[in-house]
Amino acid sequence: MSADSPDQTFAGHVAVVTGAGTGIGRATAVAFAAAGAHVLGVGRREEPLKETAALHPGIDVLAIDICGAGAPAEVIRAAVQCWGRLDYLVNNAGATAVMTLADTDERTITDLFALNVVAPSLLAHAALPHLRESSGTIINLSSTYGHRPMPGGAHYAATKAAVEQLTRSWALELAGEGVRVNAVAPGPTRTDVLLHAGLTPEATNDMYAYERERIPTHHIAGAEEVAYWVLRMADPAGRHATGQVIAVDGGLELV
Numbered sequence: 001m002s003a004d005s006p007d008q009t010f011a012g013h014v015a016v017v018t019g020a021g022t023g024i025g026r027a028t029a030v031a032f033a034a035a036g037a038h039v040l041g042v043g044r045r046e047e048p049l050k051e052t053a054a055l056h057p058g059i060d061v062l063a064i065d066i067c068g069a070g071a072p073a074e075v076i077r078a079a080v081q082c083w084g085r086l087d088y089l090v091n092n093a094g095a096t097a098v099m100t101l102a103d104t105d106e107r108t109i110t111d112l113f114a115l116n117v118v119a120p121s122l123l124a125h126a127a128l129p130h131l132r133e134s135s136g137t138i139i140n141l142s143s144t145y146g147h148r149p150m151p152g153g154a155h156y157a158a159t160k161a162a163v164e165q166l167t168r169s170w171a172l173e174l175a176g177e178g179v180r181v182n183a184v185a186p187g188p189t190r191t192d193v194l195l196h197a198g199l200t201p202e203a204t205n206d207m208y209a210y211e212r213e214r215i216p217t218h219h220i221a222g223a224e225e226v227a228y229w230v231l232r233m234a235d236p237a238g239r240h241a242t243g244q245v246i247a248v249d250g251g252l253e254l255v
């Protein structure tokens, strides 16, 4: 691909990306828009969403809490009203929590499942009629810890294990209808996710240093490196892959 003929794989297509104000979601929104898609970027806070929208004219944004009553349907309606179709749903918004069994509290469990499991399910449900029309694709964000144990983060790991089983089960349900469902499972990726979970900057840096030692490539990914694989899973040329969870983790899941 040269500078004179930029990649327009997704020209005329429409993508909804949740959690698009920061991190992997922002990088994914920008990458889709750069490859020609119309993007609706979703998150709760307007400021970071506006910053994402300023990065590419192909990005519109909607500030909404996807866990709110009726919100998933509203998100999908907004995209279809704007562009008349929907091709890709990227269920990226998510949160983690450091919580041992000894410290387990009901609210944290409920909030994690509401955001990481319930909201993506209702978004996929609302998107489905439009994805059937476009032979579209759902890409869910899992984690290395969706298929590896996470002491001190069991409930986060459990939500991502649920995401992986939703991915495989929906893929089978929809395979005959031309709708693909895949997941990207990043390893530790340099974003504000740990700060959003309440860790201090020092604890966050310590965590990344510890993970860098464990990762076979000794590299903490940037958000763009994960977004690259989200787009590859969305690419219509890859239409024979469905129900897959692709690890983007420098080999971490192998050790």
Ligand SMILES: NC(=O)c1ccc[n+]([C@@H]2O[C@H](COP(=O)([O-])OP(=O)(O)OC[C@H]3O[C@@H](n4cnc5c(N)ncnc54)[C@H](OP(=O)(O)O)[C@@H]3O)[C@@H](O)[C@H]2O)c1
Binding pocket: 018, 019, 020, 021, 022, 023, 024, 025, 042, 043, 044, 045, 046, 048, 064, 065, 066, 067, 091, 092, 093, 094, 095, 096, 115, 141, 142, 143, 144, 185, 186, 187, 188, 189, 190, 191, 192, 193, 194, 196
């Ligand atoms: N970074 C990593 O190391 C890593 C590793 C494996 C998997 N992942 C997964 O990758 C995904 C993206 O994470 P990230 O690292 O980019 O973290 P992040 O920067 O914290 O992104 C999470 C995004 O979700 C949005 N969000 C949170 N609650 C929401 C709600 N109720 N409604 C709408 N939007 C909401 C946040 O924006 P607002 O606060 O403005 O709503 C934020 O933009 C998550 O699913 C995460 O579990 C990350």
